[in-house]
Amino acid sequence: MSERSMTINLTNWAAGLTLEFGSAAASDGPVPQAQPAAIGYGQKMVASALNRSGGCTGRFSLTASAVNFGVSYNHPSGAGSTTVSVDASTGYISGANATTFPGHDSVAYLNLYRAVNANDRAWVVPLGLLDTPARNNSQDFVNSMFGEGTRDAAVVTTAYGNGAPNGYIEPADFTGGQMVGFAAQWAQQWLEGGSMSGNNAACPPQDAALIGLLARYMSGAASNGPLTMWVPQITWQAGTNPSVFAISGYRAFPFGDGAKWNAASVTAFTSLLAAGAHFVAVSAKDDLPAGVAMSAFDQFFTSAGLPTRHDMGNSHYASVTNITGTYYLDVSGSFAPENCALILAFLAGRTVNDPYASAGSYNTFIQLEGWQAGSQRHNIDYDTYKQTLWNISTFGACPYSEKRATTIFLAPSGWTPQLYQTTCMMPYVGAYAVSQGTPQAWLNTAVVRIPADAPVLPSRYVGG
Known part of the structure; x- marks a missing residue:
């Protein structure tokens, strides 16, 4: 022996x-x-x-x-x-x-x-990146996000009536109030580095690499200057569960003028990213203003040399499975690895379920998921999603989802979104109507309200 x-x-x-x-x-x-x-x-x-x-x-x-x-x-x-x-x-x-x-x-x-009390339902690890001096205990912090009671549907439903003091609905927060702190650190990393990754000591290098890439894309993807983020302005309809939101229009968050970043817009973006919001980078030629060119985010992402993993399949923009997704980093199993950072489930994919589609024929969606697909953690989050219809990230949940007609747009100057009948949101390649009066099958119009005087969907957005 x-x-x-x-x-x-x-x-x-x-x-x-x-x-x-x-x-x-x-x-x-x-x-x-x-x-x-x-x-x-x-x-x-x-x-x-x-x-x-x-x-x-x-x-x-x-x-x-x-x-x-x-x-x-x-x-x-x-x-x-x-x-x-x-x-x-x-x-x-x-x-x-x-x-x-x-x-x-x-x-x-x-x-x-x-421990930190999260939602009076669970206890989570205090994030060392928020200490002075900062230290990286992201592995423990992230793993504690998946402890008993941290991310149940009941945690999400209690956030249905959250306000929107900064122009976007505050998320369901699984972190016990710590999300706002590290989202601000991501924004600081972005702002300190211009269009390149900055030198914020509280931002681990893996997070900094992705934040730098996002900053470079927002700065240089379009031929006519930095992008603008468009956030749907939504209000919860009290008493609804799953929650129903009324959309009144879109609010512009310009990222900058080419010389200086707009700090409020950067902070809004990193906050929404942390919460799991669904963004679409508008690069399809049929959606762009005349004379404007824009790089497809997924190609920009995969050509940057960052470590990635192919997504085995997701439910976005497909009747069965979308196979065009790519995750940042390769995280298998259901446990955060040693020496990791916070961003472990960033997903980019196409709004057209075709891995061979040429640039200019599709838009790219991005969002921070709870965990990478193929894991128990991902499956548990998907069950919570089906109960609440809120997007679930590693750290929280929010109502910004293409299936709710609450897509957030990243678009070049000159592109302005409009609410329409049928699609309820601004249509885009991958989210055009099937026919006049009939949206894509994945769009859940039961959880969205739009103004009664919203214009009829133009014919160019039908059958795409």
Whole structure:
């Protein structure tokens, strides 16, 4: 029988607490030992056990007054995965670097936190990127977004009546109020770097790379200057569930004049991105103003050299499955990887379900999903979506979805959206009407209201 060792590296991020090691016991192998015996905020402890003739199964506690973190581990001598679990007092939470720990000499890393109350329903990890100085604990933070009660349909429905103080509906927030902080950091990264990625120390390099690419696209994709974001102005119809929204028109958020960014527009975009909004970059020739050219976002994205993964299929702009999607980064399974950043499920795809379509014959949609397709996390989010019809991101949910006629547009100067009968929103290639009076089958007109005097859909937007 070969030996097994279990090493658990613990860091105390629970401000104001000094955690003391105790209550150690073992059912297989020796009782675990720890050095040092107590740790203050930001300090580390190593707990370990070595069995030269079998497995290691045991437990111990780290305590401070009425606060307790109970740590249990199981490192079997035979078949089976090595696991470590933490049972924390209410209001406290932990994060681990993996779900299982391979090898005969297994090593785990655990972070212990005073938790953030999210929606009075769940507890989540405090994001270290918002601390001074900033530190990257995105792995723990993101994984806590998928804890029990953080992203249930009930969390989304309580946000139906949220206001729109900045020109867009405030999201359902799974983060306990932290979303606004890191969305602002993304905006700062964008603004500090001009059209290139900036040097905001609180923005991890993986996030910075994508933010820089988005900034460059908004600045230079169109032949006539920086793009404008158009956000539908919507109001919840009280008492409806799933929520129904009335659209009164669109509000313009110009990104800049070519020399200087519009900070309010950049902040609005990163906030909506974090919330899971559905954007369409208008590049189809049939939709562009005369004489204006614009690069297709998906081609701009895939040619940038960033790490990507093909999307196995999504439900956008297709009666069955849209196969044109590409994710930023390659994240498999249902656990955030070590040393990750926040953006792990950014998706870009075509509004025409044809991977061979030429540039100029389609528009590109982009959105931050909850998790990449093909995972349990993605499937759970899709169930929540079907109950609420709100788009679900890693960090929250919002009502900006093409299926609700609430697409947000990224378009060149000279392109102005208009509400129409039939499509309810401004039509675009991929979202034209099937016939006069009949929208695409995926458009849910039951959850949208438009002004009674909205004009009839022009014939050029029928049958596309």
